[in-house]
Amino acid sequence: MFKNYLRTFWKIASQNRLFTFLSLFGISLTIMFVMILSMTVNKVVKGSGPEKNLKHILTTGRLKVRTQEKGGNEVFSQIERYVGEDYLKKIKSAEHISMFYSYTWEFLRNGIQYTTGFMVTDAEFWEVFDFEFVQGKPYTNDDLRTQTNLAVITEGLKEMFFGDVDTVLGKTIRFHDYLLTVWGVVKDVPPTSQNLLSGLFFPYALFPAEKPNPRSFSPYSGPYTIAFKANSRKEFSAIRRDVQSVIQRIDAADPKLALVLAGPNTQMENLLAVHDPEDQEGPSAKSRKYLLWGTIFLLLPIVNLMALNFARIRERGEEIAIRKSFGASSATLRSQFIFENILLTLIGGLLGVLLSFLVVALLGNTLSIPVKAGTTVPMSFSFDFLVFGIALGVCLLFGLLSGVLPAIRMARMKPVKYLKGGEI
Amino acid sequence: MIKLENIRKTYRTQSVETLALDNINLEVGPGEFVSVMGPSGCGKSTLLNIIGLLDEPDQGLLQLEGNLITGYPDKKTARLRNRMVGFIFQSFHLIKELNVYDNVELPLIYRKMPAGERKKRVIEALEQVSLSNRMHHYPSQLSGGQCQRTAIARALAGKPAIILADEPTGNLDSTVGKEVMNILTDLNKSGTTIVMVTHDELLAKATHRIIRLFDGRLVG
Numbered sequence: 001m002f003k004n005y006l007r008t009f010w011k012i013a014s015q016n017r018l019f020t021f022l023s024l025f026g027i028s029l030t031i032m033f034v035m036i037l038s039m040t041v042n043k044v045v046k047g048s049g050p051e052k053n054l055k056h057i058l059t060t061g062r063l064k065v066r067t068q069e070k071g072g073n074e075v076f077s078q079i080e081r082y083v084g085e086d087y088l089k090k091i092k093s094a095e096h097i098s099m100f101y102s103y104t105w106e107f108l109r110n111g112i113q114y115t116t117g118f119m120v121t122d123a124e125f126w127e128v129f130d131f132e133f134v135q136g137k138p139y140t141n142d143d144l145r146t147q148t149n150l151a152v153i154t155e156g157l158k159e160m161f162f163g164d165v166d167t168v169l170g171k172t173i174r175f176h177d178y179l180l181t182v183w184g185v186v187k188d189v190p191p192t193s194q195n196l197l198s199g200l201f202f203p204y205a206l207f208p209a210e211k212p213n214p215r216s217f218s219p220y221s222g223p224y225t226i227a228f229k230a231n232s233r234k235e236f237s238a239i240r241r242d243v244q245s246v247i248q249r250i251d252a253a254d255p256k257l258a259l260v261l262a263g264p265n266t267q268m269e270n271l272l273a274v275h276d277p278e279d280q281e282g283p284s285a286k287s288r289k290y291l292l293w294g295t296i297f298l299l300l301p302i303v304n305l306m307a308l309n310f311a312r313i314r315e316r317g318e319e320i321a322i323r324k325s326f327g328a329s330s331a332t333l334r335s336q337f338i339f340e341n342i343l344l345t346l347i348g349g350l351l352g353v354l355l356s357f358l359v360v361a362l363l364g365n366t367l368s369i370p371v372k373a374g375t376t377v378p379m380s381f382s383f384d385f386l387v388f389g390i391a392l393g394v395c396l397l398f399g400l401l402s403g404v405l406p407a408i409r410m411a412r413m414k415p416v417k418y419l420k421g422g423e424i
Numbered sequence: 425m426i427k428l429e430n431i432r433k434t435y436r437t438q439s440v441e442t443l444a445l446d447n448i449n450l451e452v453g454p455g456e457f458v459s460v461m462g463p464s465g466c467g468k469s470t471l472l473n474i475i476g477l478l479d480e481p482d483q484g485l486l487q488l489e490g491n492l493i494t495g496y497p498d499k500k501t502a503r504l505r506n507r508m509v510g511f512i513f514q515s516f517h518l519i520k521e522l523n524v525y526d527n528v529e530l531p532l533i534y535r536k537m538p539a540g541e542r543k544k545r546v547i548e549a550l551e552q553v554s555l556s557n558r559m560h561h562y563p564s565q566l567s568g569g570q571c572q573r574t575a576i577a578r579a580l581a582g583k584p585a586i587i588l589a590d591e592p593t594g595n596l597d598s599t600v601g602k603e604v605m606n607i608l609t610d611l612n613k614s615g616t617t618i619v620m621v622t623h624d625e626l627l628a629k630a631t632h633r634i635i636r637l638f639d640g641r642l643v644g
């Protein structure tokens with residue numbers, strides 16, 4: 001039976017080229033899009049550069065601080081240095097905790113204006129993220145006790161500053177008013193490493209700790225993101241609980257201000273919430289919104305294919321009537337049509353996968369997907385079973401959703417209607 | 425073999441109600457070759473469809489090979505159609521996407537029959553209608569007579585006890601029509617019961633018995 005379905009599928013599909021083409025076209029384009037999107041998201045979420053173990057890292061989201069009374073002021077930002085040092089870094093449930101922030105850095109070099117990012121970090125940063133050192137080593141807390149003007153740079157920045165020289169350890173780099181000593185060189189950070197996109201890393205210990213400005217609206221708001229590295233994802237909930245209870249403690253001690261901290265989040269949660277950081281919705285509301293849009297996006301080709309299939313019912317009426325006359329039951333016909341449709345979508349999916357590779361290979365550098373304000377990701381291959389599984393799942397969903405209703409309708413048809421005698 | 429008692433069938437459309445068959449009582453014995461005649465619209469096709477379980481009567485009893493047909497569950501009627509009857513239509517009704525071989529194999533597909541056995545039966549059926557040399561042709565590449573012979577091969581491939589032919593020669597010129605008639609006569613001689621609708625008095629005379637329908641009733 002199965003073999004026969006397959007043969008029938010092939011014959012019907014190859015003799016109705018327009019239908020087959022239109023169906024495959026719709027499916028493969030959609031799957032191509034799904035593939036490219038999931039390849040990119042997969043890279044960002046799983047980490048492709050120094051953040052190899054992103055799976056086990058949670059990072060804090062936005063901190064909202066507002067006055068207690070209704071209709072008062074509120075401010076969204078990250079976390080101030082002392083809140084990190086005195087409270088959040090003391091949490092016991094995480095294996096390593098690091099705090100850092102990043103900005104863009106524009107500098108002139110030989111008359112050319114360059115733009116890169118710089119990151120201001122603690123020593124634990126190098127324990128949380130697995131950077132690959134080409135030269136030197138990370139700065140440790142011991143190092144920082146004797147000297148704070150240390151820097152780790154990327155290979156790209158090394159090229160820019162020093163050209164094609166062997167070792168640059170001990171050489172200095174000027175960052176605004178500071179002269180930093182190169183302590184290590186790391187591999188370039190791929191653009192998918194959205195949180196770590198930077199050319200220069202140096203310790204925040206370089207700047208003296210300041211008392212929070214009493215005149216500022218919120219003494220808790222600052223630039224720092226805190227990253228918590230767990231041994232396993234099982235510890236995530238404990239970390240989240242501890243972080244939130246710390247924030248609640250600060251909140252309770254302050255009669256004037258109320259604090260709400262988003263997260264700490266996984267990379268997927270961060271990714272889903274990044275587009276509109278001022279948004280008050282948490283990542284879960286955001287993900288629901290994306291899910292909704294994704295569903296609508298996928299529903300379109302499904303409805304399309306379903307319409308094509310419905311239109312074909314009439315066309316295949318005679319075939320169905322003939323099959324029924326010679327002993328096909330409605331159930332048999334139903335499974336035949338569903339089978340045909342799923343096979344068609346799978347072929348379309350396969351074409352879509354190949355197309356996505358082709359597109360990425362040809363246009364990878366031109367096409368890019370924005371992952372964060374100001375950051376785009378040029379596409380490149382990152383084929384893994386997750387991505388493939390997503391494409392396969394979407395395909396099967398397609399085949400089922402677009403096939404079942406028309407198949408039921410088709411199989412239910414009364415044969416006499418299509419078996420009128422008369423001229424052909 | 426075939427027994428109809430008080431069979432009645434009406435078709436309803438939004439405005440009109442047509443009494444297609446009115447109180448039909450009919451018995452066809454095993455090995456009989458019966459032709460059904462009557463003016464257009466008198467209910468000949470309806471009669472055949474009801475015998476072949478393609479349509480349900482509103483009223484009355486139908487027996488096929490001693491089985492009383494009650495209720496029309498989809499799976500069961502499909503099975504009975506597959507085992508007991510072979511249809512031949514005026515406009516052939518071959519599946520255009522399939523070649524001659526695949527079309528003839530159709531009734532065997534819906535049985536659990538090993539592929540080797542199916543192949544043997546298909547070739548046998550094609551030999552019976554002298555079409556083994558056209559196995560890989562598609563319906564569009566065949567003449568009307570060849571199409572009808574393919575359809576006959578399909579009807580007999582499953583070795584059904586009953587063949588229901590609705591104007592099998594209606595779309596063919598008279599010489600080709602005679603060829604088709606000869607095949608049916610041979611088939612009947614080897615024991616198959618045949619009910620054939622025709623407008624051709626000459627062909628009808630060559631059968632054992634003529635049944636005449638007028639406005640949904642048996643006459644004569």
Ligand SMILES: Nc1ncnc2c1ncn2[C@@H]1O[C@H](COP(=O)(O)OP(=O)(O)OP(=O)(O)O)[C@@H](O)[C@H]1O
Binds near residue numbers: 421436444462463
């Ligand atoms: N599906 C249907 N819906 C409504 N009326 C129908 C339907 N099928 C048949 N009829 C009507 O039932 C009557 C009998 O039709 P049937 O097809 O059995 O006639 P016939 O004797 O085979 O005619 P012909 O010689 O033209 O093939 C006709 O009046 C026809 O209009």
Ligand SMILES: [Mg+2]
Binds near residue numbers: 421468470590
């Ligand atoms: Mg008729």
